[in-house]
Amino acid sequence: MKRLIPRLLLAPAIGTLFLWMIVPLGMTIYFSLIRYNLMQPDQTGFAGLENFEFFVTDPSFGAAVVNTLLLLGSVILVTVVLGVAIALLIHEPFPGRGIVRVLLISPFFVMPTVNALLWKNMMMNPIYGVLAQVWIFFGAQPVDWLTDHPLFSVIVMVAWQWLPFATLIFMTALQSMDTEQLEAARMDGATYLQQLRYLYLPHLGRSIAVVVMIEMIFLLGVFAEIYTTTAGGPGDASTNVTFLIFKQALLNFDAGVASAGALFAVVLANVASLFLIRLVGKNLDK
Amino acid sequence: MTSRRRSAFSPALALRTVAAWAVALLLFFPLAWLFLTAFKTELQAIAVPPQLIFAPTLENFHEVQERSDYLLYAKNSVITSVLSTVLGLLLAAPAAYAMAFHRGKFTRDILMWMLSTKMMPAVGALVPIYVLAQKSHLLDTQLALIIVFAMSNLPIMVWMLYSHFKDIPPEILEAARMDGTTLWQEVRLVLLPLGMGGIASTGLLCLVLSWNEAFWSLNLSAAKAGTLATLIASYSSPEGLFWAKLSAASLMAIAPIVVFGWFSQKQLVQGLTFGAVK
Numbered sequence A: 001m002k003r004l005i006p007r008l009l010l011a012p013a014i015g016t017l018f019l020w021m022i023v024p025l026g027m028t029i030y031f032s033l034i035r036y037n038l039m040q041p042d043q044t045g046f047a048g049l050e051n052f053e054f055f056v057t058d059p060s061f062g063a064a065v066v067n068t069l070l071l072l073g074s075v076i077l078v079t080v081v082l083g084v085a086i087a088l089l090i091h092e093p094f095p096g097r098g099i100v101r102v103l104l105i106s107p108f109f110v111m112p113t114v115n116a117l118l119w120k121n122m123m124m125n126p127i128y129g130v131l132a133q134v135w136i137f138f139g140a141q142p143v144d145w146l147t148d149h150p151l152f153s154v155i156v157m158v159a160w161q162w163l164p165f166a167t168l169i170f171m172t173a174l175q176s177m178d179t180e181q182l183e184a185a186r187m188d189g190a191t192y193l194q195q196l197r198y199l200y201l202p203h204l205g206r207s208i209a210v211v212v213m214i215e216m217i218f219l220l221g222v223f224a225e226i227y228t229t230t231a232g233g234p235g236d237a238s239t240n241v242t243f244l245i246f247k248q249a250l251l252n253f254d255a256g257v258a259s260a261g262a263l264f265a266v267v268l269a270n271v272a273s274l275f276l277i278r279l280v281g282k283n284l285d286k
Numbered sequence B: 001m002t003s004r005r006r007s008a009f010s011p012a013l014a015l016r017t018v019a020a021w022a023v024a025l026l027l028f029f030p031l032a033w034l035f036l037t038a039f040k041t042e043l044q045a046i047a048v049p050p051q052l053i054f055a056p057t058l059e060n061f062h063e064v065q066e067r068s069d070y071l072l073y074a075k076n077s078v079i080t081s082v083l084s085t086v087l088g089l090l091l092a093a094p095a096a097y098a099m100a101f102h103r104g105k106f107t108r109d110i111l112m113w114m115l116s117t118k119m120m121p122a123v124g125a126l127v128p129i130y131v132l133a134q135k136s137h138l139l140d141t142q143l144a145l146i147i148v149f150a151m152s153n154l155p156i157m158v159w160m161l162y163s164h165f166k167d168i169p170p171e172i173l174e175a176a177r178m179d180g181t182t183l184w185q186e187v188r189l190v191l192l193p194l195g196m197g198g199i200a201s202t203g204l205l206c207l208v209l210s211w212n213e214a215f216w217s218l219n220l221s222a223a224k225a226g227t228l229a230t231l232i233a234s235y236s237s238p239e240g241l242f243w244a245k246l247s248a249a250s251l252m253a254i255a256p257i258v259v260f261g262w263f264s265q266k267q268l269v270q271g272l273t274f275g276a277v278k
Helices: A004-033 A050-057 A059-089 A097-109 A112-123 A130-137 A150-175 A179-187 A192-219 A224-228 A241-251 A255-284 B011-038 B059-068 B070-101 B107-118 B122-135 B142-166 B170-178 B183-212 B215-220 B228-236 B243-272
Strands: none
Touching: A004 A050, A004 A255, A004 B070, A004 B107, A004 B122, A004 B142, A050 A059, A050 A255, A059 A150, A059 A192, A059 A241, A059 A255, A059 B011, A097 A150, A097 B011, A097 B183, A097 B243, A112 A130, A112 A150, A112 A224, A112 B011, A112 B228, A112 B243, A150 A192, A150 A224, A150 B011, A179 A192, A224 A241, A224 B215, A224 B228, A241 A255, A241 B122, A255 B122, B011 B243, B059 B070, B059 B243, B070 B107, B070 B142, B070 B183, B070 B228, B070 B243, B107 B142, B122 B142, B122 B215, B142 B183, B142 B215, B170 B183, B183 B243, B215 B228, B228 B243
């Protein structure tokens, strides 16, 4: 009785999640081994590793992997660094702090499709966009962001969305800092940089790990921003692995190759996250 | 926060105030711009140099509704995000309770495994889920989106609830059990009152994530069950510059959840960190 009830309570979550994981995974493995193109229904049968070979030798493949890692790395770097900076800036009271908080958190609630279209049209358009106007104001040649720097543009959009998230978490973490220790350090004449190095950053270590982990989970699958702005282009300049698989599946109708790619993405995600999950997991397992 | 008394004017405080406001306004600027553009005519929207003073019009909002039945998409967004959150909580809360208060040998492994399912990129499951939805005639239905949203949020929900429930002192539950409470009484009298904050923040975050979810909505739904994320994506096609209408549609799509987010930010912050950051 004592052990039965917890198990009964756990069962629905574990059961549904297990199905949610194993059924698609099983089907993906199966599809990846057969010829399965929706446009060529006559071609069927066992394909062996053909699909994998096709996916990996796709000229877009290398670019997609590099772009995925660049996107992930830069957004995490930017949001953590700026997030810590902003959190420190608004940590202590100042006039209008409540409103500043509300303004800062807002981008996190903006849906990715809106985020993408907002930046693409109203900010980054080379003729009418706000950035172009600013460039002209300073006498510079406006930049066609999405054509000339497509990956950078996507990074800006995604970083804008996730910066509030990082800021908020660091802000919350700072509130639990030992003020007596800080006072003591200040009395002893520690410079701000010393306080940062020996007090603030060590205290934030755990929350930085949490931010990195959660962002990793969400950023590996960035899709809407690319779908609605550059569609992966020009060429493969802003194609990430997620978008490449999407292209194979729904634009080339090749479910076999898409499945092989999906399995690759699973491996990539797991490798990338393995050490982090452990790190954070240990932290959480009080 | 200790409210130390400050002198009426301190250069450091003034500097910090100006810097903080500057950063906040800079980061908020794109949203403010979207808001302004929504009330412009199409010509004003693309005027060079940009117009800051203009006679606001509500024309765009009418046209958005006429063009693609905004209310239908909004209804779909509300239904799918609310019901998927409810479904997620119904599955996650009992599991989190069981793991937090009846810790077993495998609790840690189960938690890790659950989070690892979140590591499977959605695109990895796209083809199978699409095929399954098609075979079961669930393509372009709210039910499909509700299930998919709930499942993809479930690991995070379990984690958040688990960390919150773990913060409830076990002694309270033990005392209640000594007094011979039934499971139901334990839940009603101890868990729900003490864990309400955690349940609320978990629900809030999932509501936001489901409302904004674009990948599955774009791939599994169309005209019938499409959410606001799908509606907005339909404006990305290059059919001319309709920025004012796009802005109006975007504003209508994000306003409910942004305003909701403002009011619930305190709870959200607690929830977002899996309770790991205090």
